Amino acid sequence: MKKKSFPLANVYGLLEPGPVVLLTxxxxxxxxxxxMSWLTMMELEPPLVGCGDNYSFDALKATRECVIxxxxxxxxxxxxxVGNSSGRKVDKFARTGLTPLEASLVQAxxxxxxxxxxxxxxxDTRLVNSYNFFILEVLKAWTDPAVKDPKTLHHRGNGKxxxxxxxxxxxxxMK
Amino acid sequence: MKKKSFPLANVYGLLEPGPVVLLTxxxxxxxxxxxMSWLTMMELEPPLVGCGDNYSFDALKATRECVIxxxxxxxxxxxxxVGNSSGRKVDKFARTGLTPLEASLVQAxxxxxxxxxxxxxxxDTRLVNSYNFFILEVLKAWTDPAVKDPKTLHHRGNGKxxxxxxxxxxxxxMK
Numbered sequence: 001m002k003k004k005s006f007p008l009a010n011v012y013g014l015l016e017p018g019p020v021v022l023l024t025x026x027x028x029x030x031x032x033x034x035x036m037s038w039l040t041m042m043e044l045e046p047p048l049v050g051c052g053d054n055y056s057f058d059a060l061k062a063t064r065e066c067v068i069x070x071x072x073x074x075x076x077x078x079x080x081x082v083g084n085s086s087g088r089k090v091d092k093f094a095r096t097g098l099t100p101l102e103a104s105l106v107q108a109x110x111x112x113x114x115x116x117x118x119x120x121x122x123x124d125t126r127l128v129n130s131y132n133f134f135i136l137e138v139l140k141a142w143t144d145p146a147v148k149d150p151k152t153l154h155h156r157g158n159g160k161x162x163x164x165x166x167x168x169x170x171x172x173x174m175k
Numbered sequence: 176m177k178k179k180s181f182p183l184a185n186v187y188g189l190l191e192p193g194p195v196v197l198l199t200x201x202x203x204x205x206x207x208x209x210x211m212s213w214l215t216m217m218e219l220e221p222p223l224v225g226c227g228d229n230y231s232f233d234a235l236k237a238t239r240e241c242v243i244x245x246x247x248x249x250x251x252x253x254x255x256x257v258g259n260s261s262g263r264k265v266d267k268f269a270r271t272g273l274t275p276l277e278a279s280l281v282q283a284x285x286x287x288x289x290x291x292x293x294x295x296x297x298x299d300t301r302l303v304n305s306y307n308f309f310i311l312e313v314l315k316a317w318t319d320p321a322v323k324d325p326k327t328l329h330h331r332g333n334g335k336x337x338x339x340x341x342x343x344x345x346x347x348x349m350k
Contacts, residue, residue, distance in 0.1 A: 013332035016212045018193010040215035083349045157188030159347045165340025172334045174258045
C-alpha cells in the first residue's frame with residue numbers, strides 16, 4: 001500500500017461518514033492503540049476533530065499527540081481485538097499483527113494497514129475534565145489513493161457493526 | 176409508522192454509526208430543519224451529544240431545544256433539499272413534504288418520516304462561541320421498532336453519500 005499526502009481541506013470527507021477509528025499514541029517510546037467511535041468534525045480548515053470516550057486517555061493527555069487511523073472491513077478482527085484488550089500491559093501491535101510506521105510530525109505511529117492516517121496534536125483541552133473530550137487539529141493526512149469508496153466499519157453497539165454500503169452522488173450543495 | 180419510546184441508555188447505538196441527521200427547532204412557533212453530520216456521543220447516560228456546524232444556530236441558541244431526527248435512504252431527496260435551501264425564509268416542511276409531529280418534552284417538532292427522533296435540550300454552551308459547538312442532552316427518544324438495521328445516509332462530501340450496508344455481529348466487548 002503506497003500512501004500519499006492528502007489535502008487537509010478534504011479530511012472532513014474521511015470522518016463525516018462516521019467510521020470506527022483506531023487512535024494511536026506513543027509515550028516514552030511505548031505505542032498504544034485504542035478503538036474509538038465518538039468523534040466528529042468541528043472545523044473544516046485547519047481540520048479540527050472532537051473526540052472522547054470513557055477510556056483514560058493518559059498518553060494523549062501527557063504527549064498531546066496522536067494519530068487517527070481509519071480501518072476498513074478487512075481489519076474487523078483486529079479492530080475487535082484492540083477494543084477487547086485493555087491497553088497498558090498489552091502490546092497491541094504485537095497482539096494484532098498491525099504494523100506501526102513512523103509518522104512525519106508526531107511521535108505516535110501510523111498503522112500501515114489502515115487506508116487513511118491523520119497525524120494530530122491536541123488543540124483544546126477545555127472539555128477534558130468534564131467529558132474526557134479532546135479537540136484535535138489534524139496536521140498531516142495520508143491516504144491510499146487506490147481506495148475510493150472505503151468499506152469502513154461503523155459501530156451499532158453490543159457487538160453489532162455495520163459496513164459502509166453503496167456510495168451515491170446526489171445533487172447536494174453541502175460542502 | 177408507529178413509534179415507541181426507546182431506552183435512553185441505548186441511544187448511542189443510533190448515533191455512533193455516524194448518520195446524517197435532520198435537526199429541527201421551533202422559534203416562536205416557526206419550525207425549521209437543518210441537515211447535520213457533525214455530531215458525536217459524549218456520554219452514555221444520560222446521553223450527551225456534541226454537535227456543530229458552520230450554520231448559525233440562532234433558533235437553537237434562543238430556545239435551547241431541538242430534535243435530532245435520523246432519516247433513512249428513502250428520504251435522501253428530502254435530506255438534500257433541506258441541505259440546499261437556506262433556512263429562514265423557506266418553510267422546509269412545506270417544501271419537502273416532511274410531516275411535523277408534536278414532541279413530548281420540547282417545542283421543536285419530530286419528523287414523522289424519520290425512523291428515530293431524539294428530543295434534546297442544550298446542556299453546555301462552553302464551546303458555542305469558539306466553535307459553534309453545542310452539547311445536548313437527550314431527554315426522550317422514539318424509534319420505529321420495525322426498523323432493525325436502518326439504511327442510514329452518511330456524508331462523504333461534495334455531493335457524495337454512502338448508504339449503510341450489511342450489519343454483522345462480532346465478538347466485541349465494547350458497550
